Structure formats: structure tokens, C-alpha cells
Amino acid sequence: xxxxxxxxxxxxxxxxxxxxxxxxxxxxxxxxxxxxxxxxxxxxxxxxxxxxxxxxxxxxxxxxxxxxxxxxxxxxxxxxxxxxxxxxxxxxxxxxxxxxxxxxxxxxxxxxxxx
Amino acid sequence: xxxxxxxxxxxxxxxxxxxxxxxxxxxxxxxxxxxxxxxxxxxxxxxxxxxxxxxxxxxxxxxxxxxxxxxxxxxxxxxxxxxxxxxxxxxxxxxxxxxxxxxxxxxxxxxxxxxxxxxxxxxxxxxxxxxxxxxxxxxxxxxxxxxxxxxxxxxxxxxxxxxxxxxxxxxxxxxxxxxxxxxxxxxxxxxxxxxxxxxxxxxxxxxxxxxxxxxxxxxxxxxxxxxxxxxxxxxxxxxxxxxxxxxxxxxxxxxxxxxxxxxxxxxxxxxxxxxxxxxxxxxxxxxxxxxxxxxxxxxxxxxxxxxxxxxxxxxxxxxxxxxxxxxxxxxxxxxxxxxxxxxxxxxxxxxxxxxxxxxxxxxxxxxxxxxxxxxxxxxxxxxxxxxxxxxxxxxxxxxxxxxxxxxxxxxxxxxxxxxxxxxxxxxxxxxxxxxxxxxxxx
Numbered sequence: 001x002x003x004x005x006x007x008x009x010x011x012x013x014x015x016x017x018x019x020x021x022x023x024x025x026x027x028x029x030x031x032x033x034x035x036x037x038x039x040x041x042x043x044x045x046x047x048x049x050x051x052x053x054x055x056x057x058x059x060x061x062x063x064x065x066x067x068x069x070x071x072x073x074x075x076x077x078x079x080x081x082x083x084x085x086x087x088x089x090x091x092x093x094x095x096x097x098x099x100x101x102x103x104x105x106x107x108x109x110x111x112x113x114x115x
Numbered sequence: 116x117x118x119x120x121x122x123x124x125x126x127x128x129x130x131x132x133x134x135x136x137x138x139x140x141x142x143x144x145x146x147x148x149x150x151x152x153x154x155x156x157x158x159x160x161x162x163x164x165x166x167x168x169x170x171x172x173x174x175x176x177x178x179x180x181x182x183x184x185x186x187x188x189x190x191x192x193x194x195x196x197x198x199x200x201x202x203x204x205x206x207x208x209x210x211x212x213x214x215x216x217x218x219x220x221x222x223x224x225x226x227x228x229x230x231x232x233x234x235x236x237x238x239x240x241x242x243x244x245x246x247x248x249x250x251x252x253x254x255x256x257x258x259x260x261x262x263x264x265x266x267x268x269x270x271x272x273x274x275x276x277x278x279x280x281x282x283x284x285x286x287x288x289x290x291x292x293x294x295x296x297x298x299x300x301x302x303x304x305x306x307x308x309x310x311x312x313x314x315x316x317x318x319x320x321x322x323x324x325x326x327x328x329x330x331x332x333x334x335x336x337x338x339x340x341x342x343x344x345x346x347x348x349x350x351x352x353x354x355x356x357x358x359x360x361x362x363x364x365x366x367x368x369x370x371x372x373x374x375x376x377x378x379x380x381x382x383x384x385x386x387x388x389x390x391x392x393x394x395x396x397x398x399x400x401x402x403x404x405x406x407x408x409x410x411x412x413x414x415x416x417x418x419x420x421x422x423x424x425x426x427x428x429x430x431x432x433x434x435x436x437x438x439x440x441x442x443x444x445x446x447x448x449x450x451x452x453x454x455x456x457x458x459x460x461x462x463x464x465x466x467x468x469x470x471x472x473x474x475x476x477x478x479x480x481x482x483x484x485x486x487x488x489x490x491x492x493x494x495x496x497x498x499x500x501x502x503x504x505x506x507x508x509x510x511x512x513x514x515x516x517x518x519x520x521x522x523x524x525x526x527x528x529x530x531x532x533x534x535x536x537x538x539x540x541x542x543x544x545x546x547x548x549x550x551x552x553x554x555x556x557x
Contacts, residue, residue, distance in 0.1 A: 089298065
């Protein structure tokens, strides 16, 4: 078995779904999570608060330096993710297809390092 | 070692031995890599061991002659090399690998593997190399390297990229296969049609890269070509031969898949016209080719395959896919002894089917050529002018020809100029220039 992170990204300027669309996405993601749990592939999942709420800590020098805001200055940022444990990439891609349809966004599939 | 080396000539003709060895390598490389990849679960190990076995074979066979079962000999030798390498690595502390190794067969005294499971290995390897999680150019490179046994410099030369770029592309793809755990298996029946389409697309792309050589010029013996282009010719030719060989392998592994048969027929019927496509450094379009120069053997085989597809279609009621339709179109063209005998009605019907399957502008452009024959150039031009293809040389060339036939000389001239500017192929440019210059302008 191998672990993969399925991550969902927000893109700057792209409108968030609202109203009925948002409700449907929530319901679909709930159902997707339920399927993940039932299959045994579930390891962990979570949605993140907006990136303005992040703090970056750099303790590589003499003193820890705290910066208000995200580390990477990009136009795309992590919105949430699943960690799944499945046999191989084909299985992970299969879950990603369903996850992308549920949350209505592209999903990046990335393997974790082995033991 | 040269062919004149006494060690070689002792055993008769050194050239014959080298040619035979080369042929065996081409046939067996993919088989050896595929079988080792299954045994050791590592493409790098498989590729390196296969390469080492070939070096050993070259030396030994030149001296002692070719063994009765060269494929089995290569597989066994490569297997031993792989075990040596893994043992060396495991002595450095990789106990996990050692444990895996114990489960595999070992040594020279093992019976050589039968053909059945080994062929399944090659099918697995094809699907791994053409996995949709790999970039298209990586799929092509990996397939040629691991299944075709082409060297990195050969593949780099064929695709006109620096050797380091090609080496990185292949290394990166292999690393992704290992790290992301791209499985080494034939897809489930439900996924097979989609995944097979990806494999066929890779093989077709390899063939076309060799056949069209859009950036080359002298690959078919154009006498005006530069030395570099002439050197590249055989490398490019290698790609068409390799695509046909791999498609034959795929067909032997999946004999029931009509699209595989269709692709093989398409490649054979296209390749049959190789020699007639160029004359004196100039491209010769289909309707002006010397049909006596076509390869009748390839055409007969292609026609047989197309007939088999048609029979299957009638028996199952399953409509033909893209490659079967393209093959059928080529069968109709190669069936006509003279361009004037072409059955345009049938060509039109086949294009209608193809457009329903793939309504892309390029397919519609090709259909317009048939429309011109059936309904006249005016109807065809109206269709062509609707297509958003003004960066594409064939669009300009088709327009130019239709305008010429309609007697609109000045517009035709402009269209030929645009086609020449958009073409990257010297032989095609030469032909277009001659057409333009032969226009009778009022």
C-alpha cells in the first residue's frame, strides 16, 4: 500500500461557488468522505482556513522569525486535502476523479515518501 | 571491432553475424526488460541488466556464434546481472531487496522461460510506458527506449532534441513510475479501451514522427538536403519501422482488439507509399504518385487486415473506431490503380463516419478534399473557409488547390505563399512552389 495526498487548490480571482452550488459541493464531499472511510482508504482529510490566517515561522537562524501570511507568494494556494492509503497510482487516480467531481475543483495527486 | 576483424571472419561473414545480432537485439530487448521488470519490480535494474547482457552477447556471439535460443540466453544472462547488482546493493544494507530477491528464480540452471508469460510481461510494460499520468513525450521516449531498445542518442536524434534533454526525460519518467507507484499491469477490462487508445496514440505518433519528419528535409533521399538531414534519414526511418514492429507485437498480444488491427493496417498502407512520396527533393501528393512504386506486399497485407475489420464489424455490429476508419480510407486509395479510379463516394462516406467520431477541424479539412471530388471545389472551399486552421500549412495548401481549380489564380497564389511560409518541410515547400509557379494568372 502507498499513501498519497490529494490536494485541492484555490486560484486567485476565481469565484467561490455559492448558494445551491456550494450546498451541493458540501453534500458531495461528505458523501465522498464517507465512501473513502468505508473503503478503508481514508487516512486524514481537512479543509484549510483562508491563507490570510497563516503565520510563517523561520527558525533556521539564531532567532525564530515570525511572518504574518503564507510562505509562498503565489496565485494558487492549498485549500484542503485528503491523505489516502491505496494500492497504487491507478487507485489514487480513481479516488481523485471522484474527489474532483465532488469538490468541483482540480485535484493534485502526489505520493508520500516511503518508510 | 570491425567487420573485417579476424575473430569475426573466422565464423564466416562478420557482417551477417552483426546484422543477425542487431535483429535479435531489436526483437528481444523489450522482452528481456519486461520480464526483468516483473521479476525485480524495478525498471532501472531491468534496463541496465538488459543493456549489460547485450554487451556480453555481442562479444561472446561474435566469437562463438549465436546460441540456439538467443532470447532465452539474453533473459538468463540479464537476470544474473540484475541479481549481481541487487546483491551488491543489499550487502550495503538493503535487506528489504534481498528478501524480495529470494522469491525470484535464479541462476543459469533455471529452465528458460516459456513464451506465454513473457509476452504478457511486454503487454504490461507497454501499458506502464504509456500510462496517462506520464507526459505524452515521456510515453513516446519510454516506449522506444524500454520496448524498442533504441538508445537515448538514437531517440534524441529522431526527435531532434539534445541528448541530455532526452536522457532527463526518460530518467524523470522512470523515477515517477517508481515513486508514484504507477502499476505494472494490464488495465482492467473496463479501463482497457481508454488505456489502449493511449497506447495506440503513442505508436501512431512514433510512426508519424518518422514518416512526416516535419522539421527534417532529406529523410527520403531528397538530393538537395544537407548532410545533417541526410544522416537523420535512417534514424527517422527507424521510427516508422519500430512503430510497425511494436504494433505487430501489440496485435499478437491483443488479437481481438479491432483498433489494434486498424492501426496496423493504417501504418502498413501508409508505409507502402514511402518510396513514392518524394521525387527529386520534392513531395509528390497522393494523386500524382507513381503507383507502380508502391509496396504491393504491404498493401496486400493492409487490405487483408481492413477486410478482417469489416467482417468483424458486420458480425458484431460494433461501429469501427478511428484507426479502422483511417485504415479503410487508405485501403480505398491504395485500391485504385490510377488516381482517377478512386472511389470518392466511399471516401466521402468514411469521412462522414470519421467526422461523427472526431469533429476536429483537421478531420473536416481532409473530408473537404473528398467533398471537392463529389460536390465540386466551390462547396469544398466554403467548408474549408469555415475551419479555424490558418496556422496550418495543409489548410493553406488545400485552399490554394481549390482556388486554382476555381480559376481564382491570384487568390491561389496568395494561399500557396501562406502554405510555403507555414510549412517546415523543404520537400513540401519545393512542391508548393512549383504549383504556385505553374499557375496561369489571367
